[in-house]
Structures are given as C-alpha cells and as structure tokens.
Amino acid sequence: MAQQHLEPTDPTAGVVTGDALGGYLRAQATEFLRALRLHRETGAAAATEEAVDAARALRRSARRISGSLHTFRPLLDADWSEEMRPELAWLSGTLGLEHSYEARLERLLLALHRLSGSTVFPAQAVGPAGPAGNGRGVPPTAAPDRGNLTVGAAKAGALLDRQLTLARTRAHSTALQALGSSRFHAVADKVAVLASEVPLTPAAPTTDLRPQAAAAEERLMDAIAALPLITAGHPYNAEALIHGLSPDPSPHPQDGPWHQVRLLLRLHRYGREVLCGPAAPVDVRLLAAGQALNRHRDASEAAAAAAQAARTPRIAPATAYALGVLHADQRHEVEAARFAFQQSWQKQAVSAP
Amino acid sequence: MAQQHLEPTDPTAGVVTGDALGGYLRAQATEFLRALRLHRETGAAAATEEAVDAARALRRSARRISGSLHTFRPLLDADWSEEMRPELAWLSGTLGLEHSYEARLERLLLALHRLSGSTVFPAQAVGPAGPAGNGRGVPPTAAPDRGNLTVGAAKAGALLDRQLTLARTRAHSTALQALGSSRFHAVADKVAVLASEVPLTPAAPTTDLRPQAAAAEERLMDAIAALPLITAGHPYNAEALIHGLSPDPSPHPQDGPWHQVRLLLRLHRYGREVLCGPAAPVDVRLLAAGQALNRHRDASEAAAAAAQAARTPRIAPATAYALGVLHADQRHEVEAARFAFQQSWQKQAVSAP
Numbered sequence: 001m002a003q004q005h006l007e008p009t010d011p012t013a014g015v016v017t018g019d020a021l022g023g024y025l026r027a028q029a030t031e032f033l034r035a036l037r038l039h040r041e042t043g044a045a046a047a048t049e050e051a052v053d054a055a056r057a058l059r060r061s062a063r064r065i066s067g068s069l070h071t072f073r074p075l076l077d078a079d080w081s082e083e084m085r086p087e088l089a090w091l092s093g094t095l096g097l098e099h100s101y102e103a104r105l106e107r108l109l110l111a112l113h114r115l116s117g118s119t120v121f122p123a124q125a126v127g128p129a130g131p132a133g134n135g136r137g138v139p140p141t142a143a144p145d146r147g148n149l150t151v152g153a154a155k156a157g158a159l160l161d162r163q164l165t166l167a168r169t170r171a172h173s174t175a176l177q178a179l180g181s182s183r184f185h186a187v188a189d190k191v192a193v194l195a196s197e198v199p200l201t202p203a204a205p206t207t208d209l210r211p212q213a214a215a216a217e218e219r220l221m222d223a224i225a226a227l228p229l230i231t232a233g234h235p236y237n238a239e240a241l242i243h244g245l246s247p248d249p250s251p252h253p254q255d256g257p258w259h260q261v262r263l264l265l266r267l268h269r270y271g272r273e274v275l276c277g278p279a280a281p282v283d284v285r286l287l288a289a290g291q292a293l294n295r296h297r298d299a300s301e302a303a304a305a306a307a308q309a310a311r312t313p314r315i316a317p318a319t320a321y322a323l324g325v326l327h328a329d330q331r332h333e334v335e336a337a338r339f340a341f342q343q344s345w346q347k348q349a350v351s352a353p
Numbered sequence: 354m355a356q357q358h359l360e361p362t363d364p365t366a367g368v369v370t371g372d373a374l375g376g377y378l379r380a381q382a383t384e385f386l387r388a389l390r391l392h393r394e395t396g397a398a399a400a401t402e403e404a405v406d407a408a409r410a411l412r413r414s415a416r417r418i419s420g421s422l423h424t425f426r427p428l429l430d431a432d433w434s435e436e437m438r439p440e441l442a443w444l445s446g447t448l449g450l451e452h453s454y455e456a457r458l459e460r461l462l463l464a465l466h467r468l469s470g471s472t473v474f475p476a477q478a479v480g481p482a483g484p485a486g487n488g489r490g491v492p493p494t495a496a497p498d499r500g501n502l503t504v505g506a507a508k509a510g511a512l513l514d515r516q517l518t519l520a521r522t523r524a525h526s527t528a529l530q531a532l533g534s535s536r537f538h539a540v541a542d543k544v545a546v547l548a549s550e551v552p553l554t555p556a557a558p559t560t561d562l563r564p565q566a567a568a569a570e571e572r573l574m575d576a577i578a579a580l581p582l583i584t585a586g587h588p589y590n591a592e593a594l595i596h597g598l599s600p601d602p603s604p605h606p607q608d609g610p611w612h613q614v615r616l617l618l619r620l621h622r623y624g625r626e627v628l629c630g631p632a633a634p635v636d637v638r639l640l641a642a643g644q645a646l647n648r649h650r651d652a653s654e655a656a657a658a659a660a661q662a663a664r665t666p667r668i669a670p671a672t673a674y675a676l677g678v679l680h681a682d683q684r685h686e687v688e689a690a691r692f693a694f695q696q697s698w699q700k701q702a703v704s705a706p
Contacts, residue, residue, distance in 0.1 A: 117596035153598040235588030236689030243470035244678050245506040310674045320670035321663045324677020325597050332685050336589030 016275045018075045018204030024274045025068060029195035032061040036188060039179075055095050055175075062092040065194070067270040071216045075207055077199035087187045094178045100301070101168035105160060107302045111329055112157050112322070116150065152318030156326060159309050159319060213271040220264040224345065227257055232338040233346070240335035241328055252331075255300045258338065262293035285347055292341035299333035306330060369628045371428045371557030377627045378421060382548035385414040389541060392532075408448050408528070415445040418547070420623040424569045428560055430552035440540045447531045453654070454521035458513060460655045464682055465510050465675070469503060505671030509679060512662050512672060566624040573617040577698065580610055585691040586699070593688035594681055605684075608653045611691065615646035638697055645694035652686035659683060 035057035042050040066088035069081045178184055201207075231237050243252060269286055310323040388410035395403040419441035422434045531537055554560075584590050596605060622639055659680040663673050 112598065114591070115594060115596075115598040117599040150598050235692055236685065238467070238682075238685070238689075241468060241678075241682055241685075243468075244682070245465065245468040245503050245675055246470040310670070315670050317663065317668050317670050317673035320673040321677040321680075322598055324674040324679075325594075325681045326677075327674075328678045328681030328685070329591075329594055329597070332589065332591070332594075332681070336591075339588055 016209045018072075018200050018207050018209065020277070021068065021072050021075055021204070021209055021274055022198040022200055024277075025065060025198045026195055028061045028064045028068070029191045032058060032065070032191045033188075033195055035061065052099070056099070059092040059095050062088045062095075063266070064270050064273070065191070066092070067267050068274055071267055071271045072209060072212045072274070074212065075201055075204040075209070077201065080199045084187075084190060087183070087190075091178070091184065091187055095175050097171035098168050098175055101164050101171055103298065104302050104305055105164040105168070107298060108160050108164075108306060108326060108330075109157055111302070111326055112153050115322075115325060115329060116153050150318070150322070152316070152322035155316060155319040156306075156309070156322035159312060159315065159323075160305065163309055163312075164305065209275060213275050216264070216267050216271045220261070220268045223257065223261045223264050227261060229342050229345070232335075232342040235339055237335065240338070241331045244328060244331055252300060252304070252334075255296070255334065258293060258296050258341075259300075262290070262297060265290050265293060285344055288344035288347075289341055292337050292344055296334055296337035296341065299330045299337055303327050303330035303334065369562045371425075371553050371560050371562065373630070374421065374425050374428055374557070374562055374627055375551040375553055377630075378418060378551045379548055381414045381417045381421075382544045385411060385418070385544050386541075386548055388414065405452070409452070412445040412448050415441045415448075416619070417623050417626070418544070419445070420620050421627055424620055424624045425562060425565045425627070427565065428554055428557040428562070430554065433552045437540075437543060440536070440543075444531070444537065444540055448528050450524035451521050451528055454517050454524055456651065457655050457658055458517040458521070460651060461513050461517075461659060461679060461683075462510055464655070464679055465506050468675075468678060468682060469506050503671070503675070505669070505675035508669060508672040509659075509662070509675035512665060512668065512676075513658065516662055516665075517658065562628060566621075566628050569617070569620050569624045573614070573621045576610065576614045576617050580614060582695050582698070585688075585695040588692055590688065593691065594684045597681060597684055605653060605657070605687075608649070608687065611646060611649050611694075612653075615643070615650060618643050618646060638700055641697035641700075642694055645690050645697055649687055649690035649694065652683045652690055656680050656683035656687065 035054050039051060039054035039058060042048055042054060066085050069076060069085050069088075073081055228239070231239055239254070240252075243254070265286065269283075269290065272283070272286075273280065306323050306327040310320050310327070315323075388407050392404060392407035392411060395401055395407060419438050422429060422438050422441075426434060581592070584592055592607070593605075596607070618639065622636075622643065625636070625639075626633065659676050663676040663680070668676075
C-alpha cells in the first residue's frame with residue numbers, strides 16, 4: 001500500500017490501511033528494543049550522556065506506540081491495547097521525570113542569571129551529569145564580570161538547586177527501580193512480541209486508517225478552537241500572570257487547555273507519521289506549534305517550582321523576593337509561548353489550502 | 354500672520370513668526386493665573402477635586418511656558434528666559450509630586466488585585482482624597498468574592514500604602530509650603546507680567562519660528578533613532594526585566610533614553626502648538642506615542658517603588674515574594690509600553706508623506 005505525503009483528511013490521498021499501522025508499530029517496537037539494549041550497555045546508573053540519549057529514545061518510541069494504540073484503537077486487538085497503553089504511559093512518565101527536573105532547574109538558573117543582568121554564562125549552566133555528578137547548577141566561574149548574583153538571587157538559586165536536585169535524584173532512583181522491576185520486564189516482553197507481530201484485528205489490513213487519523217486531527221482542532229487565541233494574539237495581554245498571587249491552592253488552571261492541546265498535537269503528529277511513513281517531510285508549522293507548547297509547559301512548571309520554593313519555611317525576604325520575580329518572569333514566558341503558538345497557528349491557517 | 358496646520362518642517366507651510374510665540378505665551382500665562390486663582394479659591398489644603406484640577410492646570414501651563422522658552426530661546430530675552438525656566442521647572446516638579454505618588458499607589462494596588470485574580474475591583478481603588486482623606490487604598494468591599502488577597506499580597510499592599518501615602522503627605526506639605534513661599538510669589542509675578550508683555554527680542558516679531566521648531570523635532574527624531582526599537586518591536590523580548598535582580602544599586606539605566614524621548618516628544622508637541630495655534634487638530638499618533646511613554650514612566654517608577662518596599666527591614670517572606678511578583682509585573686508593563694510606542698511610531702513613519 002502506497003504511503004502518502006498528503007494530509008490525512010485530504011480526500012485525494014490514496015487509501016492507507018492497517019498494514020501501514022503494522023509497519024509503523026513494528027518499527028517503533030524495534031526502536032524501543034534498540035534503545036533498551038543501548039541503555040543496558042551504557043549502564044543506567046552511570047547517567048552518562050549515552051544513557052540519557054538511550055532513555056530519551058526509549059520514551060520517544062513508547063510515546064509513539066502508546067499514541068498509535070490510542071488513535072487507531074478500532075484496528076487493534078482491544079484487550080491487548082487496553083493492557084498495553086497504561087503500561088507504556090507509566091514507563092515514559094517514570095523515565096521522563098528525572099530529565100524534566102533537570103531541565104526545570106537549568107531553566108530557572110539561567111533565568112536567575114538573565115534577571116541579574118549577567119550577560120556571560122555558560123551554555124550549560126547545568127551539565128548532563130546525573131545524581132552521580134556534583135549536582136551544582138552554576139559553577140562559580142559562570143559569569144565572571146557582571147554575573148554576580150544579588151544575595152537574594154544567589155540564595156534563591158541555591159534553594160531551587162537543592163530542591164530540584166533532590167527531586168531529580170529521587171526520580172533517578174525511581175527510574176532505576178522501574179527498569180529493574182517485573183512490571184517493566186513484562187512491558188519489554190510485549191514490545192519484543194510487537195516488533196515481529198502486531199495484533200491487528202482481522203479486518204485491519206484492508207481497513208482505511210484515514211478516518212481515525214482525521215478524528216485525531218478533529219479532536220485537536222476542537223481543542224484549539226476552544227483556546228483563548230484572540231487574547232493570546234495580543235502581545236502583553238497580562239493574562240498569564242492573573243492569579244499569580246491568587247490564594248487558590250491549585251495554581252493556573254488556565255494552563256490546562258494548553259497542556260491538553262500539546263498532547264493532542266502530539267497524537268496528531270504521530271497519526272501523520274503512521275500515514276505518511278518515515279520519509280514524510282517535517283511539517284515545520286506543526287513543529288513550531290509543538291515547540292511553543294513545550295515551552296509553555298516548561299515555563300508553567302518552572303513558575304510553579306519557583307512559587308513552591310517560596311513556600312519553604314524560614315527563607316530570607318531577599319530570597320522570597322527573588323523567587324517572586326522569577327515566578328512572574330516564567331509566567332510571562334508562559335504568555336510569550338501562547339503568543340508564539342498563536343502566531344505559528346495563524347500561519348498554518350493562512351497557508352493551508 | 355496666518356497660523357498653519359502643517360508640520361513645522363513642511364517647506365510649503367507659511368512663515369510663522371515670533372508674534373505667534375508672543376500670543377501663545379500670553380495665553381499660557383493667562384491660563385496659569387486662572388488656575389492659580391482657582392487653586393486659591395478652592396483652598397489648597399482641602400485637597401478637593403477642584404484643587405487637584407487647578408494644580409494640574411497650573412502644572413500644565415508652567416510646562417508649556419517653560420518648554421516654549423527652551424525651544425524658541427533665540428527669540429526671547431536671554432536673561433529673563435534663563436531666570437524663568439528653572440523656576441517653572443521647580444514649580445511644576447513640586448506641584449506634580451503629590452499626584453505622582455498617588456497615581457503610583459493606585460497603579461500598584463490595582464496590579465496587586467489583578468495578580469490576585471480579583472476580577473471585581475472598584476474603578477477607583479484609591480479615591481481622589483488627599484492626605485485629609487483616610488488614605489486607605491482598597492476598601493474592604495473591594496472584591497467580595499474572589500478578591501481576597503493572599504496574606505503576602507495584602508501585606509505588600511499595606512506596606513506600599515503606608516510608604517507611598519507618607520511620601521504623598523510629605524509632597525503635599527512641600528507643595529503647600531512652596532505655594533506660600535516668596536519664591537513662588539516671584540514666579541507668579543513674572544507670569545502676571547508675561548500675560549500682558551512677552552519679552553521678545555527686537556527682531557522676534559518678524560523672525561520665522563519654524564527653524565527652532567524643526568530643531569526641536571530633529572532632537573526628538575535623533576533620540577528616537579537611538580532607541581532599541583527593533584528589539585522593542587519584538588513582543589516578549591524580555592529586555593525590560595534584565596537587571597531585575599541586578600546588584601546594581603541604580604536600577605534600570607535602560608529606561609533613561611525612553612524618559613528622555615518622552616520629554617523631547619512633549620517639547621515637540623508644545624512647539625507644534627505654538628506654530629499651529631489652539632485650533633490645531635490633535636495629532637493622534639503623537640498622542641498615542643506620548644501616552645505609551647507616560648505609561649512607560651509610570652510603570653518604571655512603580656516597579657522601582659515595589660523593589661524599594663522589598664528592602665524594608667523585617668518584612669515577611671510572603672510580603673517580599675508578592676513585591677517581587679509585583680516588581681516583575683511592572684517591568685513587563687515597561688516592556689509592553691515600549692512595544693506600544695514602537696507600534697504607534699511605526700504607524701507614523703508609514704503614514705507620513
């Protein structure tokens with residue numbers, strides 16, 4: 001069956017059947033096993049760059065398998081699918097946590113340096129060193145001239161470093177435990193079977209995949225239509241920092257719909273991969289939109305971490321002040337990311353046929 | 354001499370001579386005396402709305418007289434001009450201080466409410482009541498449902514209220530003293546003379562004003578050309594909060610050039626008033642640019658006040674955190690104002706012939 005480089009909803013595109021889904025899942029399962037082998041060879045505990053890359057590749061294929069199972073559910077054995085998906089979600093969630101704490105700390109320390117007027121700082125304020133590394137964020141030589149942080153900024157940085165490094169270390173242990181668990185071995189065994197034999201329904205090999213892909217796209221479009229894009233398209237709308245000092249214990253429910261769009265966009269992208277095959281050209285507009293939503297998520301979580309750190313008992317007022325500035329800065333990053341998403345999405349709407 | 358509704362630098366515009374300057378200065382001096390009489394009648398100490406309006410009118414004409422003396426210096430008696438200008442600057446500065454502390458407090462309290470997710474707040478969080486009023490910013494009924502400030506926001510608001518109300522009260526006393534001083538009476542006497550007799554140079558009545566107005570416009574254009582407008586035109590450039598946590602004791606030297614443009618824009622506007630007369634149509638683009646720069650100045654000063662309040666000894670961490678969020682919020686207002694200025698100025702450049 002010919003794979004098409006056309007939009008899934010394009011009526012002139014040729015039929016793409018369950019065979020393509022089988023091929024895609026086999027390829028992703030193979031990729032998963034390759035990453036797993038690499039991860040074991042490099043030694044997970046060492047937290048070397050290779051191990052980090054291998055873990056990323058593992059998550060990458062786990063997300064794609066899980067996403068395809070979701071989008072093309074009717075073409076796959078239902079019991080198998082329903083058993084498989086939560087296990088893959090658990091796995092990629094567990095493996096991703098360490099990296100996200102690390103990235104969050106790096107983002108916050110870089111922001112603190114930027115806010116301190118430090119023009120010179122190292123490209124990698126936080127190296128890829130795992131918990132085996134020294135865990136220190138910014139080396140003392142970070143910004144020799146103007147990079148001297150105020151007492152407040154330095155203390156805020158040290159506090160965030162302590163809290164997020166601790167969280168990262170715990171996430172690392174949890175990931176190691178997960179990789180050695182029987183639960184993980186069961187998933188890996190299932191993926192090994194998937195690499196050679198995809199449990200398609202009997203009708204799947206000749207069933208058109210496009211309606212399922214189109215439905216995934218429609219869910220995305222509906223979710224985007226519900227976003228406050230007109231507001232987001234007005235620069236400096238000051239929307240993201242509303243509730244910045246709210247007594248509401250659950251901060252920023254306004255972010256939820258954007259996070260949801262991020263997940264739906266990812267599912268849509270995977271659906272396109274299934275239909276268009278590995279040779280499909282990258283849709284730069286989808287890519288830009290996805291990057292904006294990643295930035296949105298990262299800034300949202302970083303802002304929450306700064307607010308959380310400010311609730312640490314007995315911190316100095318100067319530390320709390322710096323964390324307040326940092327929180328607001330990251331909430332403005334949230335707003336900027338929404339603006340970037342709106343801009344990239346407008347472009348798409350204009351240039352689409 | 355016919356007054357023209359044309360740009361001062363327009364070569365097709367008719368000649369406007371020193372006579373027009375004489376007429377303008379007489380009119381402004383008359384306006385000054387009228388405002389002064391009103392101010393005395395309403396009783397300056399009462400701080401009523403009328404007294405506030407009268408003080409504003411006094412400042413307004415003092416600025417215009419002073420600005421015209423500067424721009425059209427060669428057409429006026431040099432000794433008289435040089436004596437007059439600093440006195441007018443002292444007067445409008447002294448009279449303006451009370452109002453700016455009041456406006457700053459109002460801006461900061463409204464921002465605190467916005468940041469607390471308070472959707473309902475009174476249009477006048479701070480009433481026009483002077484130091485004779487209760488001086489409280491937000492009445493307890495401000496936002497009945499969701500407007501409950503966090504402890505930090507409420508304490509930050511109370512601290513700012515205390516500090517800025519004190520500053521305002523002092524400014525009020527200083528202004529009252531100034532209005533009763535012999536220094537002020539000397540200025541008022543000079544303005545009274547100006548209302549009937551403008552000390553033009555012998556050649557002024559037939560001298561073209563346009564080269565002086567054009568020079569003022571050129572100074573403005575040069576200053577604008579030196580602004581980082583390309584950066585300002587990129588939304589969310591994160592420029593205004595750089596140095597937000599800087600150890601540098603003089604905060605935000607980056608604001609200086611924008612403040613300077615604000616003053617030069619005002620001088621240019623007054624120059625146009627002299628040339629075009631009171632019937633001149635309002636240039637909405639100049640108006641928008643001026644409003645953006647006023648907002649820039651207000652936000653810059655509010656941000657500094659929040660940072661200053663955070664340096665108060667023995668404040669609670671929650672208070673300091675709220676002040677940090679508030680500071681960053683106002684610095685983003687600074688950035689937003691620069692963006693608004695850039696946008697309004699671009700329009701001008703496009704639509705100008």
